[in-house]
Amino acid sequence: xxxxxxxxxxxxxxxxxxxxxxxxxVPMWKVLVDSFDLQxxxxxxxxxxxxxxxxYESVFSNPTxxxxxxxxxxTTICGTLLALALCTMGAYVLIQWDMPGRTFFANxxxxxxxxxxxxxxxxxxxxxxxxxNTLLVVILFPALNVYNLVxxxxxxxxxxxxxxxxxxxxGCSPMQTFIRIVLPMSKxxxxxxxxxxxxxxxxxxxHYKLYITDSRWYNFQMKLRGMTMGSDxxxxxxxxxxxxxxxxxxxxxxxxxxxxxxxxxxxxVKGVNVGAVKE
Amino acid sequence: xxxxxxxxxxxxxxxxxxxxxxxFTNYNGIKEPVFNGFENFQRxxxxxxxxxxxxxTIVISVVKLLLTxxxxxxxxxxxxxxxxxxxxKVVQTIIYLPHFMSxxxxxxxxxxxxxPTSHGLVNTFLVNVGILGEDQMIYFLGSTKWWRFAYxxxxxxxxxxWQTVIFMATLSGINTELYExxxxxxxxxxxxxxxxxxxxVANTILTVIILNLAKVMNLxxxxxxxxxxxxxDTANVLETYIYYQTxxxxxxxxxxxxxxIGLFKSIVGCVLVLVCNQWSKKVRDGRGIV
Numbered sequence: 001x002x003x004x005x006x007x008x009x010x011x012x013x014x015x016x017x018x019x020x021x022x023x024x025x026v027p028m029w030k031v032l033v034d035s036f037d038l039q040x041x042x043x044x045x046x047x048x049x050x051x052x053x054x055x056y057e058s059v060f061s062n063p064t065x066x067x068x069x070x071x072x073x074x075t076t077i078c079g080t081l082l083a084l085a086l087c088t089m090g091a092y093v094l095i096q097w098d099m100p101g102r103t104f105f106a107n108x109x110x111x112x113x114x115x116x117x118x119x120x121x122x123x124x125x126x127x128x129x130x131x132x133n134t135l136l137v138v139i140l141f142p143a144l145n146v147y148n149l150v151x152x153x154x155x156x157x158x159x160x161x162x163x164x165x166x167x168x169x170x171g172c173s174p175m176q177t178f179i180r181i182v183l184p185m186s187k188x189x190x191x192x193x194x195x196x197x198x199x200x201x202x203x204x205x206x207h208y209k210l211y212i213t214d215s216r217w218y219n220f221q222m223k224l225r226g227m228t229m230g231s232d233x234x235x236x237x238x239x240x241x242x243x244x245x246x247x248x249x250x251x252x253x254x255x256x257x258x259x260x261x262x263x264x265x266x267x268x269v270k271g272v273n274v275g276a277v278k279e
Numbered sequence: 280x281x282x283x284x285x286x287x288x289x290x291x292x293x294x295x296x297x298x299x300x301x302x303f304t305n306y307n308g309i310k311e312p313v314f315n316g317f318e319n320f321q322r323x324x325x326x327x328x329x330x331x332x333x334x335x336t337i338v339i340s341v342v343k344l345l346l347t348x349x350x351x352x353x354x355x356x357x358x359x360x361x362x363x364x365x366x367x368k369v370v371q372t373i374i375y376l377p378h379f380m381s382x383x384x385x386x387x388x389x390x391x392x393x394x395p396t397s398h399g400l401v402n403t404f405l406v407n408v409g410i411l412g413e414d415q416m417i418y419f420l421g422s423t424k425w426w427r428f429a430y431x432x433x434x435x436x437x438x439x440x441w442q443t444v445i446f447m448a449t450l451s452g453i454n455t456e457l458y459e460x461x462x463x464x465x466x467x468x469x470x471x472x473x474x475x476x477x478x479x480v481a482n483t484i485l486t487v488i489i490l491n492l493a494k495v496m497n498l499x500x501x502x503x504x505x506x507x508x509x510x511x512d513t514a515n516v517l518e519t520y521i522y523y524q525t526x527x528x529x530x531x532x533x534x535x536x537x538x539x540i541g542l543f544k545s546i547v548g549c550v551l552v553l554v555c556n557q558w559s560k561k562v563r564d565g566r567g568i569v
Contacts, residue, residue: 021373027392030400043403090284112292115549118541119521121298144287203381206500221383228387243398250387
């Protein structure tokens with residue numbers, strides 16, 4: 001009797017989660033289907049009625065499409081590397097407990113999490129530094145993230161103290177210890193936090209919107225926004241309708257990540273837990 | 280080694296703070312700023328739209344936070360009951376996915392799904408099952424009546440899954456002996472959930488709420504990409520208000536005035552962080568949030 005009750009629960013629970021997964025997937029599936037559908041009214045169809053690639057042809061025939069894509073890749077790679085460098089260096093300084101000024105440095109960083117100058121003063125400073133309308137601003141500005149820096153410090157604190165001592169005895173300078181011991185020991189954290197930065201850079205819209213007005217320096221998110229909001233809609237080719245083109249554009253943006261995502265997922269979860277364990 | 284980090288913090292975090300002085304001036308970026316005392320603040324407090332943006336920020340952020348947290352807790356509790364590990368993995372992979380999509384992509388997807396035309400999935404569904412008439416389609420993201428509802432739903436869709444990560448970590452930390460002891464005492468599935476699992480996550484729930492309450496004032500991108508001129512009454516938040524006032528006002532921007540709004544926002548945010556920090560220390564044995 002009891003056994004049966006449990007299995008009923010399991011079945012219902014399983015069904016609930018299948019439903020939940022469908023709720024997550026259907027909007028994305030719908031976009032995918034419609035991007036291939038050349039019919040004028042999509043309605044509720046979850047399968048293309050008139051299969052065709054004209055939507056994608058229109059997106060790729062857009063001459064100004066490859067540039068934002070390259071910009072997205074370049075800023076993501078440069079930004080992630082820079083952000084990781086800052087993050088590991090700052091975190092390493094924070095674990096030098098006997099360094100004079102460590103507490104000041106920690107408070108100096110933490111204060112930026114509590115208070116900031118606000119949108120307009122920040123904009124005016126970046127403008128005065130001639131950083132607006134350059135890619136430097138979208139690479140440099142988001143690079144220092146104190147929250148991730150603290151996560152990294154938590155991870156560094158987990159490295160056994162005996163390793164640091166033996167390195168010191170072997171005559172390693174702090175810099176050598178950092179490069180030869182700390183970094184190789186932190187591969188998991190570097191992967192997790194690096195991926196978080198990569199997603200942030202790839203998805204960045206706010207900084208472009210605020211600091212870049214020259215459409216030559218737009219990244220792919222800005223381009224997509226322009227396309228789906230209609231201000232920069234690519235010319236429809238062949239029998240594609242405006243909506244087919246919009247759907248195709250969304251798929252082009254999310255596809256690279258969708259393919260990589262199942263393999264990367266575990267690193268993302270690890271990153272959260274690095275912080276959660278010690279916090 | 281601290282020098283690069285120090286320089287970044289100075290240039291991008293501390294230098295803008297000097298710009299706060301513009302809040303007490305009349306400044307349009309062309310002429311030199313002229314000191315005008317608290318005039319900007321007087322003007323701000325007399326603006327209906329400012330107060331609307333302020334209350335919108337608080338209401339939207341808090342409701343969003345409570346809804347996604349509540350959904351995440353319920354989903355985690357049931358996710359924890361799934362016995363088949365493969366199924367659990369697949370479900371987790373799927374529900375985490377939307378978190379990694381940018382707000383631009385999310386907004387693009389939902390503006391198509393919720394469109395009030397024969398293309399929109401939701402509207403055609405409602406018409407087909409007979410809830411709406413052919414000519415009664417709802418423009419969810421373009422009507423002040425529906426915008427917040429749609430905004431909350433989209434947030435739940437996007438963030439619930441990822442929020443379960445932290446609750447699942449807590450759940451996996453519960454000592455299994457507790458469950459065995461409860462079984463011996465005759466507790467069923469619901470009894471165990473009620474008396475063991477839920478109390479264990481209660482502290483995590485509080486932590487998540489405190490951590491996020493501190494960020495209530497920062498709401499920008501998600502609201503910005505989903506709103507349009509028609510819904511600003513219910514959708515405009517402080518950050519978007521500042522943005523429109525500065526960059527979209529159609530006239531010469533008054534940096535002094537918008538800096539004043541930003542300063543007000545920063546101060547409220549700062550107070551919130553400090554209050555949450557004290558609260559956090561009280562309920563989490565001395566651990567603050569900063």
